Amino acid sequence: MSTFNIRQLEDRARDVDPDLRYMALEDFQKNINDPKVQLRYVSTFIPTLFNLLSDSTTEVQNQAVKSFAPIVRHIEPAEIINVISRLYEEVNRASNTSKFTTSVPNLALRSIFNDSHSRFSKQLSRDVLDLLLPLLFANKTILTIDNIEILIDLIKNLGSTLTPAELSSMITSLVDGAYRESGIISKRSIMAIDCALQWVDSATSTNEEEIQFYDKVFADISNGYLLSRRDHSAKNICLTLLQVVLVHVKKAKGNVLLESSTQSIFSYIMGNIDLAGLSKVIDVEDLDIDVLVATNLVREDALITLSSLVVCIPYEVFAINYAASVVDTVNKAIVYDPFFDQGSDGYSDDEESVIDFSDDEEEIEQYEDGGENDGLAAKLRLQALVLLKHLIVSFPQFITTIYDEDLISLVVRAINDKNDMVSSEAIALSVLLVDRSCENDAVRSRSNSDVSMTTEGNRGKSLYSRLCARYASQYETQIFDYLLTTKNIGRFSNTKALIESLIVGAGNSLSDSFLLNLFDRLDTFKLNLKVYPDLIRLYRVILSNFELESIPVSLLTYIIGDLRKSLNDSSSYHGFIGEVLFVCRTLFELVSGNVVYEEELNKDFFASFATNVNLKQLSSDVKQNLLSTLTSFVVNLQITPGNLVNAIEIYQESLNYEVTVNFTIENLVTVCNKKPELFSSPELCGLIVAKLNAYLSSSDASLYSSSLLLLDTIFEKTNYHGDPVDLISLSANIFDLLMISNDLTLVNKGLRILGHILDHIPADGAYFENLIVNVINTKFVDVDDVDLSAIEYLISQLTKHHTLSADDLFTIGMTKLTLKNFISSKILAMIALLNNLVDKVEGAQSELIKFAHDGDLSVAIDKIIFDIHFLGCISLKITSTKITFDDFFAILNSDANEQVCLAAARALGLCITRDLDKYLPTLLSCYLASNRDERNKGSLVLVSIKQVLKEDSAQEKSGSFSFIWNSIIQVLGSREGNLVHADVAELRLAGLILSQIADLDKVENYESRILQILDLNSGDVCNEFMVYTSVVIIKQLLSTTNDDFNIVLIEKMLQFLSILNLELKQAIVSTLLTGIYNKSVSLSGIINDVILPNIYEELSAKEEFKKVIPMGPYKYVVDEGLEVRKLSFELLSAIISVDTEKMENNDSVVDQVHMFEVLLVKGLNDLENDIVNLTVLNLLQLIQNDENILTKITNQHELIASLTKVINKKLRSKASTQELESYENTLRSVIKLSKVINRALTNSNGLSSEWSSYYHEIKNKHHLLFSSMEQ
Secondary structure (H helix, E strand, O other): OEEOOHHHHHHHHOOOOHHHHHHHHHHHHHHHOOOOEEOOOHHHHHHHHHHHHOOOOHHHHHHHHHHHHHHHOOOOHHHHHHHHHHHHHHHHHHOOOOOOOOOHHHHHHHHHHHHOHHHOOHHHHHHHHHHHHHHHOOOOOOOOHHHHHHHHHHHHHHHHHOOHHHHHHHHHHHHHHHHHOOHHHHHHHHHHHHHHHOOHHHHOOOHHHHHHHHHHHHHHHHHHHHOOOOOHHHHHHHHHHHHHHHHHHHHOOOOOOOHHHHHHHHHHHHHHHOHHHHHOOOOOOOOOHHHHHHHHHHHHHHHHHHHHHHOOOOHHHHHHHOHHHHHHHHHHHOOOOOOOOOOOOOOOOOOOOOOOOOOOHHHHHHHHHOOOOOOOHHHHHHHHHHHHHHHHHHOOOHHHHHHHOOHHHHHHHHOOOOOHHHHHHHHHHHHHHHHHHOOOHHHOOOOOOOOOOOOOOOOOOOHHHHHHHHHHHHHHHHHHHHHOOOOOHHHHHHHHHHHHHHHHHHHHHOOOOHHHHHHHHHHHOOOOOOOOOOHHHHHHHHHHHOOHHHOOHHHHHHHHHHHHHHHHOHHHHHOOHHHHHHHHHHHHHHHOOOHHHHHHHHHHHHHHHHOOOOOOOOOHHHHHHHHHHHHHHHHHOOOOHHHHHHHHHHHHHHOOOOOOHHHHHHHHHHHHHHOHHHHOOHHHHHHHHHHHHHHHOOOOHHHHHHHHHHHHHHHHHOOOOOOHHHHHHHHHHHHHHHHHOOOHHHHHHHHHHHHHHOOOOOEOHHHHHHHHHHHHHHHOOOOOOOOOHHHHHHHHHHHHOEOOOHHHHHHHHHHHOOOOOHHHHHHHHHHHHHOOOHHHHHHHHHHHHHHHHHOOOOOOHHHHHHHHHHHHHHHOOOOOOOOOHHHHHHHHOOOOOHHHHHHHHHHHHHHOHHHHHHHHHHHHHHHHHOOHHHHHHHHHHHHHHHHHHHOHHHHOOOHHHHHHHHHHHHHHHOOOOOOOHHHHHHHHHHHHHHHHHHHHOOOOOHHHHHHHHHHHOOOOOOOHHHHHHHHHHHHHHHHHOOOOOOOHHHHHHHOOOOOOOHHHHHHHHHHHHHHHHHOHHHHHHHHHHHHHHHHHOOOOOOHHHEEEEEEOOEEEEEEOOHHHHHHHHHHHHHHHHHHHHHHHOOOOOOOHHHHHHHHHHHOOOOOOHHHHHHHHHHHHHHHHHOOOHHHHOOOHHHHHHHHHHHHOOOOOOOOOHHHHHHHHHHHHHHHHHHHHHHHHHHHOOOOOHHHHHHHHHHHHHOHHHHHHOOO
16 A cells, blocks of 8 residues: 655645645645555645635635545544634635625535535534534624535535424524525525425424424514515515425425414415405506516415415315415416406507506516516416416315316416416426326215315216316317417427327317318428427327227328338437337237228338348347337238248348347247238248257257247147158257256246147157156146146147057056156046046045055055045046045045145045035035144145135136135134244145135125234234234235235235244245335335335344254354344345336435445344345445445444444354355455445545545455455
């Protein structure tokens, strides 16, 4: 590690040559920010920096200012306090009477707070605040620009340690200063208040305390106004202050606005709006334009404040107390125009006005040039529209009031406003209104909930019908008479959004001439994709929402021509080509079957995109998009022979390229499914099958699944027979693939192909033996939750197409199959049934009767298990008089081998499926009679029921579902005691059955039943068995349901996480993990405020789960809760990953800074190496998301202390090899984290002496590991 000579730099910094002084400071900054440089005695350079702050050369001063922040990171806290104190003294010394400029020492002081705030621990922050706050507010009557700027940066960076009392006192002084001062100081005072308010939520401990805090703030603002001059300026300041505070009120977690405060603020706002004044007829001869402008500026601020206020009020309160006044305000403000000629049909544009605007000619000119020659009335109209938008967004119910009060007519009229900003806002609001009106019942007034303002006459009408009946035509008129005109065509993007909303939401109510008029305007103004690329969305909306017969030929021809031009324009392929191709696919679907359009597209359109599919210069995404478009053309249109030949050549060529081969196969599957006749050529099929066969024998596993899928489709949809040699080769390759693959989905696809091949080449004995030994016995050992349709199809095919006798086939099966496996019995049952092998069935019956009735144990247990499974499978098709329900039931309840009883349970489920109504009550009565001592028998009954639900015939009898549900719940509800590990298997099985019922029975609302169970057990008495089963059900619903998930189930489930039961905790956390992976969108709203606080509580080791194990003279402590904690950290990792995707869309749902701080405290300090390693992974994820997170954490010292603790951890003297490996893995992970942090701090210029010291220590202490680890 190199060093640098401070003394030498000091000499150069005192040189008479300013260039040398400048370079000395530059070298100082370079060295002090370099982690590889060893820093000593840097504090000796501080006096030199102070001297250079007053240097005669500006550039040197700037360099001196930049040097204070880095030097602070490398000195002790006491020295930091000294530097800050001296800088503030310099600020006061350099301060002048000017209130508009800041001093050089001021810049240096603020740079410390802004660029080195991570250096400030809580204690140091507290010390700085105690030092500066009394000095900043020492003079109660004068606020300088220096002080206010220092205060803003102080609050922003160190405000986390401020107390509510300090915040309140500070805001009181700043409110006073905002009123008392003027200009920039008044504005910066308001900015300081805004900064202070961001810390209120964290500073206050209860909602009541926060309410009282804000109530005092509002009182301060009101008192300040009463003590002011109460002129227009004071009103504007008061309203601006209210806006700033209301923003933070809205962000608060609870409702922190008292009704008394609301009423006071609302009255003040309405007084400044002055509704009577808005309606007052102006006497133009006596009007002073300056007074009108000042008044309207206040009104504008008042409307903005009103928008901020109403969204902070609960809707029920707003609807009763404030809605009527707000509606009246909007009614008047949205049409306010004091110079509107009441006798004319429109706005007066006469340049010769009789009004005496002002003696100041330049001021008049300014208003006219800015389009504000209406006394700023346009700004009021604009804010009225903004107010409506805020109300709709915050209160969806309010849209009904907008219709009832006919405010929507005023919005439509505002589109024609002479002010472009008002018109544009009216268009945006109209888009929102149309979209919300066309949503489902969520936007209607709901009975028994929120207060409704609908009238009796309109209560039965939907918003959609009211929009269509009255307002759609008004919008249409505005679009063609005002917006799509020469004057306003430059605003086409806004107009297009309104057109799209109307088409999507109310297309059926538009006039018959709407699309024809639209074409006329597009053609007149030459609007095309070259000029307006965003026009592609309008094309998509038209083609997606109108039937072909409804679209004028002229318009559709125009769209086709514009699309073709874009496809022929090479520049399109570097921009919005994906959207163009999507619209092309929509077009093909729309015109499918229309001979005229199909002929036109075949003639002029096909070549526009098809010739580009395999261009080498195009990206893989574009090529895949082009392939999808080609496929859409082929399957939707009657393609000409010439184009078909070209299409086939394109597909064949695409199969040769690595980036398109898989996607090409998927497209060929689509073609084969929808247009199998195109594969009628044996040569084409043979060529494709040969390609696929080659892929299956290759080492590229990514091609296996899609190749098998296409082969399956070709065999299913076409008359392909194939050459026997090729089919034998294909069969051999598939067998080889099945032998090495552990992916059952892939195995099942391969089995189906083998089944198809048997239609052409029958199986022999070697084939069947190969299938059994290498596939069935190895891949289908446990088939409880496996799809068996493919193996069933193959066996049925093999039974039909083989070269053996039926007896030989059965014998090979009996000889080679693993008899105890259920799949073996199922296969042989199929062979016996399809070949009518009655003797085989009777033989199994005789053996089972001897075993069950006579106690004959001469037959091997595996054969008995086979007989039970075999006869169970037979009973699905044939009713037996020798082996019945009673026999299987007796075996299940006997003292027989556990595997025999399990087999009997499966067989029992199979045999009752044909007569469920008769046997199910008996089966369930057995389960109802089970108790703790016979739990295993109860579990076996559940196995039977699970088997019942797997059969298709049983799934059709939904009447039995509720009976099964109620019976299982009744048994579990009667259980007493605490849940233990031995209960888990049964409860999981019960949960799986109940979740399957909930999934199969769409009529019954089982979610409400689950909620009822959770509610019943949320009190003092909790049945852990019921709760655990409910958690299993919720997990399965999260895994299987496709609809939006009811997050209330998660919220209810989480209340049981605090129960000190490891099995229950593990089940809940595991369920959350499933939810994050499968339903992240549904859960996103509760992750930060509901899920994470509960999970944070599970990160620390709990004493209740620590078990002391004596081993000779020693005692070892085992943390039995370790697995739950590891699962919790895995859950955090999943949440971070999901939130990362949302951060890219700027809608992050997780406070990642808080998560980082929690991980520092609870993860890095853990005694278990596994937890430390998981914590490191989480921290690396967070840093990778945002390197600046290290500058946002409140205490960097905590990070360094936690890391230091890990690297200083000692191994015990007789550590095992496993402990040594675990220790070294932890060190590696911490070193990697340290390197990543060091790089991030270097990039953000946030290195401190404490961090540099730690980093130097870890580098020296673990040199070999450090050197071997990459960042």
